[in-house]
Amino acid sequence: MDRNPKQTKYIDMKTAIPGPQAQVLLERRMANIPRGPFNTLPTFAAKGEGALLTDVDGNTFIDFAGAIGSLNVGHCPPKVVEALKAQLDQYLHPCFHVMMYEPYVALAEKLNALTPGDHKKKTIFLNSGAEAVENAVKIARKYTGRRAVISFERGFHGRTYMAMSLTSKVKPYKNGFGPFAPDTYKMPYPYYYRAPSGMSRDEVDDQILQKFEDFFLAEVPGEEVAAIILEPVQGEGGFVIPTVRFIQGVKALCEKYGILLIADEVQTGFGRTGKNFAMEHYGVVPDLMTMSKSIAAGLPISAVTGRAEIMDAPGIGEIGGTYGGSPLGCVAALKVIEMLEEERLAERAVSIGSAVSERFLLLQQEVGCIGDVRTLGAMSAIELVKNPVTKVPDKELTTRVLQEAHQHGVIVMGAGIYSNVIRILSPLVITNEQLAEGLDVLEQAVKACTSKNIPS
DSSP states (O other), X not given: OOOOGXXXXXXXXXXXXXXXXXXXXXXXXXXXXXXOSOOSSSSOEEEEEBTEXXXXXXXXXXXXSHHHHTOTTOBSOHHHHHHHHHHHTTOSOOTTTTSOOHHHHHHHHHHHHHSSOSSOEEEEEESSHHHHHHHHHHHHHHHHOOOEEEEETTOOOOSSHHHHXXXXXXXXXXXXXXXXXXXXXXXXXXXXXXXXXXXXXXXXXXXXXXXXXXXXXXXXXXXXXXXXXXXXXXXXXXXXXXXXXXXXXXXXXXXXXXXXXXEEOTTTTTTTTSSSSGXXXXXXXXXXXXXXXXXXXXXXXXXXXXXHHHHTOSOTTSSOOTTTTOHHHHHHHHHHHHHHHHTTHHHHHXXXXXXXXXXXXXXXXXXXXXXXXXXXXXXXXXXXXXXXXXXXXXXXXXXXXXXXXXHTTEEOEXXXXXXXXXXXXXXXXXXXXXXXXXXXXXXXXXXXXXXXXXXX
């Protein structure tokens, strides 16, 4: 890579990846842990701070992955760490189902106030995004007395049974794990970059919304559908962003047929898209919302928040879980929300996304491999193709670019149904200097791995 090491301010690469200490740990990992859990980098963390992560060999990286969008407030935010230490001196886990505790109630109050809509809401806490999705579906079915649930192509909702059934990408998430949950169906989701040539966004939206009406006639009556679940920006699907018109059209269908709308904000929530929650961009209030990832700075906790009458549909003991809403997760989440408000992190997300877009829209003019640049707040993606005219996905190039960036000190991940999207989920507390340095590395990685000439 053609980079002047004197310009590096934060990245400090002492070894190749993996370094000697990491290699020893890799051997232990392979001997004792199944191959199934994937790893983005072949190394091991030693210390994290803000947008920086240092491995066991002393290599310091700029983190553009943020634990797959779990660290909007960064690694080890001091306010969260301080709150956790204070909680450790009180109690660890009396279990909310045995003896209740105030942080659970306080966090529910916060989310009921913070999430879209001024109606009466209630919140339950669980452990993971997938578990939140599972329970949102249970609640929707209980309230409506209906069984069918509709999700979208390219959607990702988790790896547990119902969540996996609602997820779209076969490999690696579903391959060989069937049969899947019954009464789950998938509809197309707008992907304007890959729409037929000459087709407008309005036409794409109208075609999909009409497919719903056709589906209700041919497959399952609308009156038998409990819920439609969607990501307001598709995450694993490639950071695909729909129009306001489309999301409002889906909401109108829900209202027409008495269907509940579940917004999966696991990856989009807590300031990531430039709003507290991505649904705010569309002027649509969902009936139920699932949250996790950045809710608690990386601690395992998730939530379902929804209309009070819907959330109260299950009887006593019908929803819950031993570790759901752990005290540590609750106090961490309360501090995260405090940081979100005090440090105006949603506004910061907009400036981060603007910097990413500006950089890669300029690079798109130099290289022929960048097909599309998509950003909503700091949820940013670069889609790589073999040819900008044919738009053939370039999975192999994407893999090389990611590996090149990793070796030069930037942690970044791929996404997309074709595995040809580079996604950027840097902590929102990243400094301008760290962001610029990381983008320098990523830009050079793209240039190093592809031709600079755009095909004629």
